[in-house]
Amino acid sequence: MKLLERYPWLRRWETLLFVILCAAVFINISLSEHYFNIDNLANIFHLSIEKAFVVLVMALVIINGEIDLSVASVMGLSASVLAYEFEKGASLESAISYAMLAGLACGLANGFFVAYLNIPSLVVTLAGLIAYRGAARILLEDRSVGNFPEWFTSFALDDVYVSIPTLLFVLVGLILIGTLVYQFTNLRQAVEEGAAFRFRKPGPVGLVLITVLAAVLVYMLALSSGAFEATTYVFAVLYLISLGILQFTNFGRYIYVIGNNRAGAEYAGLRVKQVKMTIFVMSALMAAFAGLMYAARVGNIRANAAEGFELDIITIVLLGGVSIFGGTGTMVGVGLSLLVVLNLRNGMSLRNINDNTRASVIGALLILSVLIPNWAQTIQRFLPRTLSGDNLTLDLENKEARESTETA
Amino acid sequence: MRRVRYFIRVQQLREISLLLILAAVIYFFGREIEDYYTARMYNRIATQVALIAVIAVGQTLVVLTRNIDLSVGSIVGFTAFYLGDQLSKNPNIDLETAVAIAVGVGATMGLVNGLIVAYGRVPSIVVTLGTLAIYRGLLVEYSGSQSIQFRQLPDWIKTLPSEVLYENFGLDLRPLPAIAIGVMLVFQVVLLYTIFGRRLYAIGSSPEAAELAGIPSRRMIMLAFVISGALSGLGGFMYLARIGTITTDAARGLELQVVAAVVVGGVNIFGGSGTVFGAFIGVILISTIELSLIRMQINEFWKDALLGAFIMVAVLIDTFIMGWLRALWSRTELRRASSVQKVQSI
Known part of the structure; x- marks a missing residue:
């Protein structure tokens, strides 16, 4: 949680x-x-x-x-x-x-x-x-x-x-990585305002995941020519x-x-x-x-x-x-x-x-894709308050507030 | 004019105009096609109408609550196959049991839709798009890609569609259209005079207001889906009786035909207005046009294009002329109400 x-x-x-x-x-x-x-x-x-x-x-x-x-x-x-x-x-x-x-x-x-x-x-x-x-x-x-x-x-x-598409896709992959870097770091701030370069929220787990994703993408595309x-x-x-x-x-x-x-x-x-x-x-x-x-x-x-x-x-x-x-x-x-x-x-x-059974698996996935988040919400509502999401966010805010007052 | 207004409500205008269009369509085809007014043509149209109408009635209930049921085609296909399979395995099943099996299977499938829509809070178009595929998959798995042959069925169901219950002027009333008319009348009464029916309208007009008024919306919506499923099951029985040979592709695409008929019949796709009777006339209109165009033989390939264009025209007429008429009607109603108030205040 x-x-x-x-x-x-x-x-x-x-x-x-x-x-x-x-x-x-x-x-x-x-x-x-x-x-x-x-x-x-x-x-x-x-x-x-x-x-x-x-x-x-x-x-x-x-x-x-x-x-x-x-x-x-x-x-x-x-x-x-x-x-x-x-x-x-x-x-x-x-x-x-x-x-x-x-x-x-x-x-x-x-x-x-x-x-x-x-x-x-x-x-x-x-x-x-x-x-x-x-x-x-x-x-x-x-x-x-x-x-x-x-x-x-x-x-x-x-x-x-032709190898041109491959090059194109490596390029596209690079652009994708660039976009992700742009999204998850303060690169723009660093360039425009001279602020210290640092990563934003997603943290190490997110970056690893994104890098893996990008690597897989580039690898598959390079392989695909x-x-x-x-x-x-x-x-x-x-x-x-x-x-x-x-x-x-x-x-x-x-x-x-x-x-x-x-x-x-x-x-x-x-x-x-x-x-x-x-x-x-x-x-x-x-x-x-x-x-x-x-x-x-x-x-x-x-x-x-x-x-x-x-x-x-x-x-x-x-x-x-x-x-x-x-x-x-x-x-x-x-x-x-x-x-x-x-x-x-x-x-x-x-x-x-067969084709129809394949379609019905996708259909079941479609229904579950909306049903499960709804259930999760309902379950969360019935959980004790200390476990529910609302409380946690409140706690986090309090903590931040406390920290900011402490530093002040 | 004023007296007319006392007898006809705004909603009924729509049905009257549909009836007029239907009369015009029949007159047109009667002039174009020789031997159009024959018992054979009538029976053909009546049988086609019967099958779609029963399903359209259920669809109307669902659409009234601001939902949509796209899985009806698959439910019809599955129940038709399941029933055909049961009948060919034990031929001593009688009519009542067969209908009960079909309705029961259909209602169960409708119950699944209804539970997910009402209690899982998943949009109905998502749920029924999914179950459209799932029920079709069930059919294929259950059938093992075999099909039901006409000769496997017991005799009573083979002769059922062509039995004559009542005959007059060479026009027969056969069992399938009789079922359809019965279902239509029952649900017209249910919608007009029962608490359940009025609640459906209330939910479709304004879900929030209905909830605040204490209407158990979820249960009502679930019930609408169950009824739609049950009537689709009945439709499956009729499909089996009429066609006899059931493949895994049975009734594929029927849902779009049904929704089109319901829309032409003046049921608002955003819920809250429309009647079962209107939907029934919509079905008759569409089936008449479809079968007459086939009969006309000028070019059978023109059928779909003309049908699509016709649906568009019907909806356009409905939007503009009906909107205008309704405004006129309500304005005069207002004027009358205000004059009554004046009299009272004096």
């Missing part, structure tokens, strides 16, 4: 996710010798990369207090538009741009109804889910279109052997971009504020409608892009492409600690939950557990 009080970050959901991730990886390694193998590690991403793309924007949508159920249908629609245009004989470049335009149109429609007409997003995107899938059916009917040019499918299928497909690298870059947008830009802060308290944000003069519109357009565009990646990976498109992906995507986001009511959640948590889900799935499929 005291440890938890001393290091508040230990109580964060992200920490627990990291522990779960470590456990999942450990169990996977001990259960299957095929798991810790570069090709399998690359496969973990390769087989669900489209969902991973959409997860990034879905996190923004849910943090903003809305939901987008139509993403899977938009993915299917963009893939179908691509296939339809390609089948008609258009060049692949123009087919791709038409597919993205279709995504843009879906996003504008969703955003318009939600932001400007104030219809609940659950209703709008549920209608969208049916309608966009229907549009895909109109285009492709019951045909299956394939035979895309080599360069298109190779983007999703071929391993990248030549095993990952280009789409995985694209995902990594997009992940960092969306993390940057959410944590370090005004727009990202607006997303949180609106998700927390929409009325308050409106009174504060934020352009709530524009922000919501932008988010829905982003969501649909990303889904359209993911649909193209799906087409490139699978190489063969029917009108039911990507059907049912929305539930998986939302599950990953919610497991990442994003509240369904909006306003809370971090990109780090979403990234970790993505890794947890993908690793669990991969481990279970190596053990020949």
Whole structure:
């Protein structure tokens, strides 16, 4: 208990996710010798990369207090538009741009109804889910279109052997370490005000953990050159971009504020409608892009492409600690939950557990992820006062106060 | 106009407008399709309506309390399979026992949802998204990826959907639609006239106020989920009777259809308003459009696009015209109330 009080970050959901991730990886390694193998590690991403793309924007949508159920249908629609245009004989470049335009149109429609007409997003995107899938059916009917040019499918299928991505990832790793140092030390103070350089709160345990994390990351990425497909690298870059947008830009802060308290944000003069519109357009565009990646990976498109992906995507986001009511959640948590889900799935499929059972394990994890913290709170309330968290914080404050008076 | 206002409440306007839309839709298809007004078409629509309507009634109760139950499709699939398995193993199970088994299994699954939502304080969308996957996984584990074949079932359930209870003008009342209408009527009365029903509305309108007024919200919400589960179980029985061949994919995606029907039926997705009757008309509307479009055969691939567009239009009409009408209504109510006050003060 005291440890938890001393290091508040230990109580964060992200920490627990990291522990779960470590456990999942450990169990996977001990259960299957095929798991810790570069090709399998690359496969973990390769087989669900489209969902991973959409997860990034879905996190923004849910943090903003809305939901987008139509993403899977938009993915299917963009893939179908691509296939339809390609089948008609258009060049692949123009087919791709038409597919993205279709995504843009879906996003504008969703955003318009939600932001400007104030219809609940659950209703709008549920209608969208049916309608966009229907549009895909109109285009492709019951045909299956394939035979895309080599360069298109190779983007999703071929391993990248160039060493530039590796360098890129070492760089990214360094940036990550830099960010962590910046977060946990008084580097800025030291540079700007000439204060003595020292570490902030997390203390030695936190630093060791972070270093291990960073080391593992860099090691895996360095190891990976030549095993990952280009789409995985694209995902990594997009992940960092969306993390940057959410944590370090005004727009990202607006997303949180609106998700927390929409009325308050409106009174504060934020352009709530524009922000919501932008988010829905982003969501649909990303889904359209993911649909193209799906087409490139699978190489063969029917009108039911990507059907049912929305539930998986939302599950990953919610497991990442994003509240369904909006306003809370971090990109780090979403990234970790993505890794947890993908690793669990991969481990279970190596053990020949079927798809539905895998999904139900993830579903149970989703429920427990909200249930257990709630239980912990309830239990804490029934514990004797001396053990409860409130008292401890009070004690700490008293102690600090005492110490400050003593030094004075 | 004023007299009309005495007889019709604001909520009923919505149902009347839905009925008008339904009439318009049927008239439209009747002109477009030859031999549209036949007993065969009617029976087809009625059977489809029956299955979705029973589940939509349960969903309405849950949505009224500001929750949502996305696990209904999986519950229907599981109960249909479980019941089919039991029936093929011991064919001497009779109708009552079969229904009791289905409802019991469904209610148990609903109870799990309800307990976690009400007493675990987990948002219902999270819980039911999870149980959607869990119950489907249970089905797959239980079935061992086998499926129930039509010929394994006892005879009485094979003939049940096509039995005729009552016939008039060539239109039959068959058991499945009869069950659906019965369930709809019972829960309409429950919602309008029982303490439980009114409490559901109170909880959905304002959870805090309901709590302060001493309503046992948790128990009520749990009960709503149990009923939703039980009715989904009944839906599972009907699914088995109607389709007969049950695979592990049975009723997948049904939850979205049900939620769409409930929303079209004018039940507010944020709780507190809407009726079972409205949801029932929503189901009829959606099923009619869906099956008529298939019948039209201009292009069956247009079905989903038109359906999605229709749902959007219905919601738009509801938001704007109903909002405007309601404002008009309440303004005149206010005026009347204030004039009454004046008279009293004099």
